[in-house]
Amino acid sequence: MSKHVYSFGEGAADGDGKMKDTLGGKGAGLAEMSRAGLPVPPGFTISTEVCNVYFRTGSRVPGEIQKEMLEALGLLERRMGQKLGDAENPLLVSVRSGAKFSMPGMMDTILNLGLNDATLAGLERKSGNPRFARDCYRRFMQMFGNVVLEIPKSEFEHLFEARKKKAGARFDTDLTAKDLDAVIAAYKNLVRRRSGREFPQDALEQLTLARDAVFRSWHNPRAIHYRKMNQIPDNLGTAVNVQAMVFGNLGNTSATGVGFTRNPATGEPEFYGEFLINAQGEDVVAGIRTPQPISELRRAMPGVYDQLREITTMLERHYRDVQDFEFTIEDGKLYMLQTRNGKRTGPAAVRIAVDMVNEKLISREEAVLRVDPQQLDQLLHPLLDPKSRAKLTKIAAGLPASPGAAVGTVVFTADDAVERAAHGPVILVRAETVPDDIHGMEVAKGILTSRGGMTSHAAVVARGMGTPCVAGAGDIEVSERARELSVAAGGKRLVLREGDWLSLDGSTGEVYAGRAATVEPDPSSGALAAFMSWADQFRGAFG
Structure with a gap:
């Protein structure tokens, strides 16, 4: 019988780095890092072939493959000394996509799977941290509700923001355990109302539903659009990576981050990346909070920083290419969650x-x-003409996420970008981009976001497309509903509306109101x- 599920962890792996066709890029990287003895949380990869079988057999996974998955789960439980769904000592896992070719943000991820009302109490007892346990549960409910039950993410976010407002909380981390109990109750009501069922409490059912949803995400509209844009064949399928959770949101000695072994915007040989203290991985790449530069990690956790530099330098030499890596620090201990060849301009x-x-x-x-x-x-992309630029009002400075000059009229949604780009150059302005914006990002001459960092979705996709991008320009306020951006400039409030001209410099992060002339580079x-x-x-x- 051919093999469909490949375990990794504890210095060993069934697969290796050359098996991208079978394991996808993420799974191959995890297998290779495990074999090299790097600190990788154990797990297993369900092969890309199972994705194709799932679609061929009318959206089902055959019994013998399900059995193979359960055997791999049993090995993972033994390695961790924990059990999926066990109220006393629960195993929690992440379920992540991973195709042969990198498709950043285009398919789905679920973290903290295995939480339910019973295992929540177990996690709270084990961690001694009621707030952390509830934070994990509300994150899981939001991701599962969106990815598996297809409830729009915005509906969960609306409930979460309403609670923050009521509690007078500026940041997510300001919410107490009691506040998060209220969020969980509100999420349960939302799931009941929108899906006609209770939030699933059986952990194995959660895992099966999540795996199948990740397979389905191979054919979601944004993934199809991204493949078409990048000439990636439709028949490759995605693997599914199931991995023991490590927690970057345990408190101030925990963190999560994303980085590159060299600057992917300019190519400079500098350690490049970002991290967030007391956060989970999706917070960094989703661009919801603007993270700290990785150089700050040297100050916050010097030992971890040195270990991370050593590991990533070794990975770059091993693969002989720039590596894009993800990591989590749980209570001062470093774990590697991904390595792959980095997208670059x-x-x-x-x-x-x-x-x-x-x-x-x-x-x-x-x-x-x-x-x-x-x-x-x-x-050969044009640059902003310095003389012309000097006559314009500089309204903001963000992070130079993808180089080059962009001059165009402002639009606030991906659909409007597609419509208006037929008549002239446009700049897509968002609080943060989401993977569903890909069609608008493709036609825009430049991208500007008020939140998110150099490794956010907007930045990574823009660099891959060679589109100038300024990210995390925190001085500007973006209102998609009012279709305007506002900023304090020169002592007064300046408002730009849809159709107004904007010039941005993705090499410096500077943003100007008005239409600058451009010059050709040397x-x-x-x-x-x-x-x-x-x-x-x-x-x-x-x-």
Whole structure:
């Protein structure tokens, strides 16, 4: 019988890093890191083939594959000394997608699976932290309710924000255990009202429903659109990674973060990334809170920072490419949750390729083959003309998430971006982008967000597309409903409405009201000149 479920953890793995076709990129990375003895929470990967079987057999997983999954779950329970659904000593898991090719944010993730009314009490007793246990439960209910029961995320967020307002809480972390009890009760009512059923209490049923929902997310509209945009075949399917939870939201000695071994916007050889203290992984990439730069981790937790640098440097050398990694710190202990080749802009791709040749990591031929011709076009993106820019009002400075200049009229939704882009250049302005905005991001000349960081969804997708992006411009207030952005500039309140001109510089993070002129860059300088001379050398060899 062929194998469909691959376990990993405790310095061993059934699969390895070369098995991306079977395990998907995330699963292959987890297997490889486990084999290397890195601190990876144990788990198992259900292969991409099962996704295709699921669709072929009318949305069901055959009994023998279900049996294989339960055997892998049994091994995970033994490794952790915990049991899924056990009220005294509950195992909690994350359920995450992972296709062969990276599709950031396009498919679904569920954290803290295994929580119910009984295991909540067990988690509270074990952790001695009632607030933490309830925070995990409300996060799980929101993700499960959205991904599996298909209740819009905004309905959960509305209830959560209403409670924050009532409690006078500025941040999520200001809510007490009692506040979170009220949130959980409100979420249960919402699930009852919208799905006609109680929130599922059986942990194994939760796992089966979550696995199937992740398979279904392979065919959601945003994933289909992203594959079309990036020429990724529709028949690959996604793997499902089930992994023991580690908690970045246990308190002030816990954190979660995302990073790159080099700057994916410019290619500079600097440790690049962001983290949030007392948070879970989705908080960073979703762009809901603007995180701290990873350099601050050196101050907050120096030992963990040094360990993270050592591990990620080793991973870059092992894969001979820039790594995009995710990590969680639980009570001062570091865990690696993902490594994959990082998406980068055209200028970064050239700089990294040239630097890696100079560092003797790759050959010149490999360097030339690694840079896509479309990425070279990005090096010829126009820049804001300094003279023209000086005449405009600078309204904000955010994070330079993806380089280049963008000048266009303001739009506030992805649908409006598609409609207006047919008549002229547009800048998509959002509080934060979500994966469903992908069609609007594709046509926009630039992207501006008021929340989120350099590793948020907006930033990662914009860099992959070569679209200028300024993220986390906290001075601006964005109202999608009123279709306007407002900001205090020069002692007065400035309001820009849909159709007004905006200029942004994704290389500096600066945002200007009005229409700046642009100038062409000088393509004959630095890394590009070296790269082009190598490309000329090998032109004949590559046909």
